[in-house]
Amino acid sequence: MAISAAAAPAPEWAFPGIGAANRRPEPRASEVVRLPGAPAIFHRSEFDGRQAIDWFPNAHPLAPEAVLHAKGNGFYPCGYCHLPDGRGRPENARLQGLPAEYIIEQVEAFASGTRRAAVPYIPTSLMAEAAHAIQPADLKAAAAYFSQFEPQSHTQIVETATIPAATAWHFVYRFDRSGHEALGQRIIEGPVDGERFELRDPETRYIAYVPEGAVARGRVIAEHGASGGPACVSCHGQALVGIAGASPSFLARQLTDFRSETRRDPDAAPMQAVAALLTDAQIIDAAAFVGSRRPWTRAEMRKMMNKESAPPEHHR
Ligand code: HEC
Numbered sequence: 001m002a003i004s005a006a007a008a009p010a011p012e013w014a015f016p017g018i019g020a021a022n023r024r025p026e027p028r029a030s031e032v033v034r035l036p037g038a039p040a041i042f043h044r045s046e047f048d049g050r051q052a053i054d055w056f057p058n059a060h061p062l063a064p065e066a067v068l069h070a071k072g073n074g075f076y077p078c079g080y081c082h083l084p085d086g087r088g089r090p091e092n093a094r095l096q097g098l099p100a101e102y103i104i105e106q107v108e109a110f111a112s113g114t115r116r117a118a119v120p121y122i123p124t125s126l127m128a129e130a131a132h133a134i135q136p137a138d139l140k141a142a143a144a145y146f147s148q149f150e151p152q153s154h155t156q157i158v159e160t161a162t163i164p165a166a167t168a169w170h171f172v173y174r175f176d177r178s179g180h181e182a183l184g185q186r187i188i189e190g191p192v193d194g195e196r197f198e199l200r201d202p203e204t205r206y207i208a209y210v211p212e213g214a215v216a217r218g219r220v221i222a223e224h225g226a227s228g229g230p231a232c233v234s235c236h237g238q239a240l241v242g243i244a245g246a247s248p249s250f251l252a253r254q255l256t257d258f259r260s261e262t263r264r265d266p267d268a269a270p271m272q273a274v275a276a277l278l279t280d281a282q283i284i285d286a287a288a289f290v291g292s293r294r295p296w297t298r299a300e301m302r303k304m305m306n307k308e309s310a311p312p313e314h315h316r
């Protein structure tokens, strides 16, 4: 009997920290926190999620209020999690360069529950809380702001059979180089420097360990499809618009969520069909390849969107 991949359980490694309790950071009131080279100074108590940690306020255009500060008694403005220029972190998402309408649609999907994680994952639940809290005018301003940036990539992909000892920590992985373990069929992603990650330093770099040969196998999926399904490039283009250079663990979670149909906003249908054909191993390979590509550019996105809205050419 054939079992469709859609019925497959979600791979737990893609959701580090599931089952963990959500704790707000404990304020150690007056302790001053500095980041070498950054002009801003923060107190430890300011890492409580009420404001974005904006180490380099002059390195990005003026951000709308909703990106930097929570309103009233609220927690978590967009920039606290996604960072002030929307570059994102592995446990959330890169917002840079996404079309403003897409950003608005996705936030509405989180609010309405048509976009959920395949398993309870606290970062996604907090995103839903933020989506509930934001007012339409603030969302519009935040979406326009994030869409103006060129997408960046901060993750190095390393193919290997053995990785440093890894534990789930702050919804990513922390590495202990004094030990090691087998990678197996997983993507294990975490910051190179845990301290910078905790300080929400935008220059934090990440490593994603992927199985040997994953990038080459993922290229075949991207260019020719998997299990008879369509090639990724047939919709995302050669530049893999919207996805290239994203965090591989983020990509694996999205493919899992489409496959589990917990990501089921109206525009998700084509991706549900694609992901339904993918095994866990193919999700890993596709995420490794897509994550290893240079980020798409906004010019490439515009070109693709113009092609889509152009009158159809004659078919062969
Ligand atoms: C508490 C942290 C947090 C806050 C605050 C937050 N987000 Fe998110 N956001 C996330 C996480 C985590 C995800 C990924 C969730 C998933 O896919 O399961 C996400 C995903 C998204 C996505 C989907 C991106 C994609 O490529 O699919 C958009 C768009 C988004 N957020 C916009 C916003 C905006 C706008 C705000 C401010 C109103 C905001 N977020 C506030 C954590 C947060």
Ligand code: HEC
Residues within 6 Å of the ligand: 221, 222, 230, 231, 232, 233, 234, 235, 236, 242, 243, 251, 254, 255, 265, 267, 268, 270, 271, 274, 286, 287, 290
């Ligand atoms: C039939 C067209 C089509 C094909 C083929 C396709 N995609 Fe997509 N993809 C989409 C659309 C449309 C979206 C936006 C979905 C939405 O709005 O919810 C998307 C979104 C995604 C996302 C979520 C991005 C984000 O920021 O949240 C990922 C990841 C993704 N695709 C990966 C892939 C991979 C990998 C392949 C190949 C295995 C692939 N796609 C093939 C149309 C396609």
